[in-house]
Amino acid sequence: MEDQLISKKELLEETSISYGQLYRWKRKNLIPEEWFIRKSTFTGQETFFPREDILKRISIIQKMKENLSLDEMREMLSPKMKDVSMTADELLTKGLISKPALHVYSEGGADTVFSSRNLLSLYVLEGLLQSGNVSLEEAKLAADVLKKHETAEIKKQTELIILRKLGVTTCFIAAAADSILFESSVKIVERVDLANASEELKTKYMQEGHQWK
Structure with missing residues (x-):
């Protein structure tokens, strides 16, 4: 320690x-x-x-x-997300999100404009896919969880956690996640701190010369 x-x-x-x-x-x-x-x-x-x-x-x-x-x-x-929106083309042009992440998040649909809440979820999903630690099906599971979470109000130590046990994957979002203990047979596939992810996203966005309003 x-x-x-x-x-x-x-x-x-x-x-x-x-x-x-x-x-x-x-x-x-x-x-x-x-x-x-x-x-x-x-x-x-x-x-x-x-x-x-x-x-x-x-x-x-x-x-x-x-x-x-x-x-x-x-x-x-600040971990709080403010009102920002970007199109799929803008995300791709700026290199913030890849086509595979957009496809998984939108389930092949035609979503073209993404709100602040969507942007953070997309950014986290992009990181999961880039890590190489999750399968496509696990990424889809994470995307479904992220869509349901109100990412506009992120608290410190709130994490997206992906677990695997006996070949079965589960995914959830937990607050005060540093205090969670798992049994030895559970493999922690990924843990993503959502406040840190929000900070990284806003930093990259502002480095492009934009204001996060």
């Missing part, structure tokens, strides 16, 4: 940011409050962070801060 955390001192040194920047970003909700973990050490109380999450978040902030205000970055990093 300890190797999954990074101390505040190590974080500041590794990322070359100041104490003031770190806490200014915290006040602006660019870094979640729950990532500031207070722990007792032999020198007293120290602050630690989830290593992978905080390093990824600061890297994103550093890349985007030259072109976006703190308020714009806060909006981008």
Whole structure:
């Protein structure tokens, strides 16, 4: 567990940011409050962070801060989906979604315009297909679950989880998924953090020069 955390001192040194920047970003909700973990050490109380999450978040902030205000970055990093729509042609042209993902999600239908809710589900489905870990039928199962989930209101630690046991696959969406335990005979095929997926999608979208309204 300890190797999954990074101390505040190590974080500041590794990322070359100041104490003031770190806490200014915290006040602006660019870094979640729950990532500031207070722990007792032999020198007293120290602050630690989830290593992978905080390093990824600061890297994103550093890349985007030259072109976006703190308020714009806060909006981008929020897991909540806002009103955006794109056509199938736009998604393909920008390389956000592939034809196989569109075909699976639309079940071969003629859907040509996708809302914010659809876009996140499509993006997650694209990642599943690109992973090579799921079959086409399992991808269709995941697409059906994603369509039924209200992705406009994503909470932290909400995951799409695909399980396989004795050749039978099941798929579901769970909140507080970090606390779920599975029996040893169950194979976890894929776990997708929907808040992280939303952040990635919005980052790619805004890098194309669009505003996520």
